[in-house]
Amino acid sequence: xxxxxLYRDVIVDHNRSPRNRGRLDGAxxxxxxxxxxxxxxxxxxxxxxxxxxxxxxxxxxxxxxSTASASLMSEAVKGRTRAEAAQLFSAVHGMLxxxxxxxxxxxxxxxxxxxxxxxxxxxxxxxxWHTLNAALAGDGAPVTTE
Amino acid sequence: MAAVxxxxxxxxxxxxxADFPALSRRVNGHPLAYLDNAASAQQPAAxxxxxxxxxxxxHANVHRGVHxxxxxxxxxxxxxxxxxxxxxxxxxxxxxxxxxxxxxAINLVAQSWGRPRLAAGDEIIVSHLxxxxxxxxxxxxxxxxxxxxxxxxxxxxxxxxxxxxxxxLGPHTRLVALxxxxxxxxxxxxxxxxxxxxxxxxxxxxxxxxxxxxxxxxDVQAIGCDFYAFSAHKMYGPTGIGVLYAxxxxxxxxxxxxxxxxxxxxxxxxxxxxxxxxxxxxxxTPNIGGAVGLGAAIDYLGGIGxxxxxxxxxxxxxxxxxxxxxxxxLTLVGxxxxxxxxxxxxxxxxxxxxxGTVLDSRGVAVRTGHHCAMPVxxxxxVPATTRASFGLYNTRAEIxxxxxxxxxxxxxxx
Numbered sequence: 001x002x003x004x005x006l007y008r009d010v011i012v013d014h015n016r017s018p019r020n021r022g023r024l025d026g027a028x029x030x031x032x033x034x035x036x037x038x039x040x041x042x043x044x045x046x047x048x049x050x051x052x053x054x055x056x057x058x059x060x061x062x063x064x065x066s067t068a069s070a071s072l073m074s075e076a077v078k079g080r081t082r083a084e085a086a087q088l089f090s091a092v093h094g095m096l097x098x099x100x101x102x103x104x105x106x107x108x109x110x111x112x113x114x115x116x117x118x119x120x121x122x123x124x125x126x127x128x129w130h131t132l133n134a135a136l137a138g139d140g141a142p143v144t145t146e
Numbered sequence: 147m148a149a150v151x152x153x154x155x156x157x158x159x160x161x162x163x164a165d166f167p168a169l170s171r172r173v174n175g176h177p178l179a180y181l182d183n184a185a186s187a188q189q190p191a192a193x194x195x196x197x198x199x200x201x202x203x204x205h206a207n208v209h210r211g212v213h214x215x216x217x218x219x220x221x222x223x224x225x226x227x228x229x230x231x232x233x234x235x236x237x238x239x240x241x242x243x244x245x246x247x248x249x250x251a252i253n254l255v256a257q258s259w260g261r262p263r264l265a266a267g268d269e270i271i272v273s274h275l276x277x278x279x280x281x282x283x284x285x286x287x288x289x290x291x292x293x294x295x296x297x298x299x300x301x302x303x304x305x306x307x308x309x310x311x312x313x314x315l316g317p318h319t320r321l322v323a324l325x326x327x328x329x330x331x332x333x334x335x336x337x338x339x340x341x342x343x344x345x346x347x348x349x350x351x352x353x354x355x356x357x358x359x360x361x362x363x364x365d366v367q368a369i370g371c372d373f374y375a376f377s378a379h380k381m382y383g384p385t386g387i388g389v390l391y392a393x394x395x396x397x398x399x400x401x402x403x404x405x406x407x408x409x410x411x412x413x414x415x416x417x418x419x420x421x422x423x424x425x426x427x428x429x430x431t432p433n434i435g436g437a438v439g440l441g442a443a444i445d446y447l448g449g450i451g452x453x454x455x456x457x458x459x460x461x462x463x464x465x466x467x468x469x470x471x472x473x474x475x476l477t478l479v480g481x482x483x484x485x486x487x488x489x490x491x492x493x494x495x496x497x498x499x500x501x502g503t504v505l506d507s508r509g510v511a512v513r514t515g516h517h518c519a520m521p522v523x524x525x526x527x528v529p530a531t532t533r534a535s536f537g538l539y540n541t542r543a544e545i546x547x548x549x550x551x552x553x554x555x556x557x558x559x560x
Binding site: 003006007012015037038039040041061062063064065067118120121124 | 496497498499500503504507514515516520523529530558559
């Protein structure tokens with residue numbers, strides 16, 4: 001178990017200076033995610049124009065892994081279509097659960113590859129993505145990692 | 147004065163640590179520093195061996211057979227009950243009910259004592275410090291009966307406000323349920339005073355003793371409570387076994403809460419009659435091995451002496467408080483003048499979950515999260531804390547390891 005593999009520079013940087021943090025006025029979609037085990041809470045606002053994720057912002061409190069994951073996700077899916085976001089989610093999910101990281105598809109998201117060596121932390125990394133799914137599905141019910 | 151003399155003798159930590167097989171483990175390349183005792187304590191070989199010996203040689207069902215093994219199992223199980231009775235100084239064996247743990251004990255009181263008695267307008271008092279297991283059973287009871295829950299406030303140190311408590315006690319108070327020691331903050335309540343005030347108003351009292359029994363000598367008659375609940379696994383015994391102490395007069399008037407074998411005298415399709423106390427509340431085959439293990443844990447604590455354990459743990463608490471207070475950005479959560487041996491804290495800019503992972507990589511086991519006390523976290527305005535909780539076998543060197551790992555974690559993550 002190598003901590004440096006979990007807390008890579010990209011993760012530490014995105015935790016210290018999260019991108020797309022805050023609320024989005026006039027967002028068309030919103031979702032809330034909870035990780036009851038560690039008390040992480042995430043609010044996600046999405047400006048969805050047709051199929052296009054025009055903008056998104058997140059707010060909440062969480063550990064370095066969940067904050068960095070939300071930040072990295074926000075960069076990765078901004079300007080993408082729903083279908084592209086869904087493909088990214090499936091690539092991230094695969095990486096977190098043991099598939100070799102598809103660096104070409106994942107880009108900076110590959111920095112989360114070390115999380116799979118820390119099973120207790122996989123939920124931290126996936127919270128943002130589950131919340132995005134809920135926001136895009138538009139059912140408004142809070143999601144939980146449990 | 148005997149207790150003072152006894153507590154003056156320091157513990158032989160090297161010998162004590164050798165009693166606990168798990169403590170010799172290495173975790174992630176480091177010697178294990180097990181500082182999560184408030185969640186569950188490690189077991190000494192005496193407990194492990196007692197349970198194994200029961201399983202190997204004496205296992206049979208209790209209270210049933212005329213054969214030798216059944217009689218041996220019954221003697222061991224009932225022998226453990228007598229050890230528990232002495233351990234908490236209950237007046238009678240009829241007052242000691244074996245349950246799965248503290249949670250089940252509290253639910254038993256809520257459903258068997260509370261549900262037939264409480265009605266709309268009645269009030270149940272808890273404190274803001276309670277573990278979820280001393281909140282949710284009362285919420286369920288309140289929903290079932292229309293009773294209302296009142297909450298005694300705490301202050302910024304984590305001290306339960308006794309004056310506010312006296313103000314809440316009134317003609318509608320039927321029940322007061324309080325933790326003797328807070329699992330999240332370590333606050334120790336002057337529980338006998340809280341109980342006496344409730345009794346003076348005619349309210350029944352439930353004490354959650356899960357965090358008290360490993361650290362303090364407990365005397366239920368001196369406390370004066372009606373119910374006292376605790377778990378074996380926090381006092382160096384096995385999981386899945388705990389105790390409800392219940393004053394005999396109350397227990398005798400309570401209906402069974404689970405039906406089945408062992409809790410009846412006679413069964414027919416026209417109706418059944420209930421067994422004597424405490425068996426009326428122990429439906430089904432009990433956790434015999436667990437009870438044997440709890441008995442062995444009580445013997446183990448008695449062999450060392452609870453006053454000596456308390457003195458050692460208070461010294462660890464003082465040492466940890468001083469060591470951790472010197473870390474920049476670290477804030478202790480819970481600074482009551484009378485605390486049991488745990489430190490709960492936050493570190494500015496570093497989430498507890500990340501701290502927990504870094505500490506684990508250094509072999510230091512702590513608890514991170516809300517500690518099943520979300521109202522406490524809410525009061526202090528934090529989503530979670532990191533908690534290091536000490537037991538009789540912990541050392542200053544382990545607290546040094548905690549401190550060093552914390553400093554490294556902060557350097558890495560902030």
